[in-house]
Amino acid sequence: MRLEALDGLVAPDFPHTPASHHDPLPADLSARIAGGDARAFGAFHRGELVGFTVVVQAKERWEVDRTAVDRRWRGQGVAQAVKASSVLDTYADGVRVWGTGGAAVNTASRRMNEALGFVLEPFWLALVPPVGWREYAESGPGGMRVES
Ligand SMILES: CC(C)(COP(=O)(O)OP(=O)(O)OC[C@H]1O[C@@H](n2cnc3c(N)ncnc32)[C@H](O)[C@@H]1OP(=O)(O)O)[C@@H](O)C(=O)NCCC(=O)NCCS
Numbered sequence: 001m002r003l004e005a006l007d008g009l010v011a012p013d014f015p016h017t018p019a020s021h022h023d024p025l026p027a028d029l030s031a032r033i034a035g036g037d038a039r040a041f042g043a044f045h046r047g048e049l050v051g052f053t054v055v056v057q058a059k060e061r062w063e064v065d066r067t068a069v070d071r072r073w074r075g076q077g078v079a080q081a082v083k084a085s086s087v088l089d090t091y092a093d094g095v096r097v098w099g100t101g102g103a104a105v106n107t108a109s110r111r112m113n114e115a116l117g118f119v120l121e122p123f124w125l126a127l128v129p130p131v132g133w134r135e136y137a138e139s140g141p142g143g144m145r146v147e148s
Helices: 003-013 029-035 078-092 107-115 133-137
Strands: 038-045 048-058 061-069 097-099
Touching: 003 048, 003 061, 029 038, 038 078, 048 078, 061 078, 078 107
Parallel strands: 061 097
Antiparallel strands: 038 048, 048 061
């Protein structure tokens, strides 16, 4: 399986929150890998890609674009292995700072990152209204009537 195919397969499993969601792979990923400012690491079973991580350079820091594992291979350390590979490989080239994101609801992702030594920075707290303003305004006593 190719990286694009596996990414598409696992896309629905990425948490969809106000601050995080699945994006298509960068259109210029191959060019960035060829140019040296992105790298992809895969785990394979009998030649089939079962998990991967993609990291991209952001000045002196390397950022994890995404990590994903085929559902059939989860919970066996595949994510930690590919992510550890990305750290070791870039470390060998002098990189000392890595960044990664993750939604608080994504326990597997958080634990994967903690296992690798990532520490939480002061983080974004995304606040969203429970309903749109129009629904709120029309929601009964205290609400306003909206004419349009
Ligand atoms: C997140 C994801 C990559 C983890 O892959 P994985 O190969 O199952 O992860 P690992 O086996 O390396 O386990 C990582 C840690 O998460 C824990 N874990 C794995 N699945 C879990 C689950 N469903 N619930 C809670 N913890 C879980 C593991 O126990 C391990 O923690 P530990 O070392 O403290 O025991 C995988 O679930 C996935 O592809 N999800 C969809 C894509 C996604 O959300 N990617 C992350 C955002 S970029």
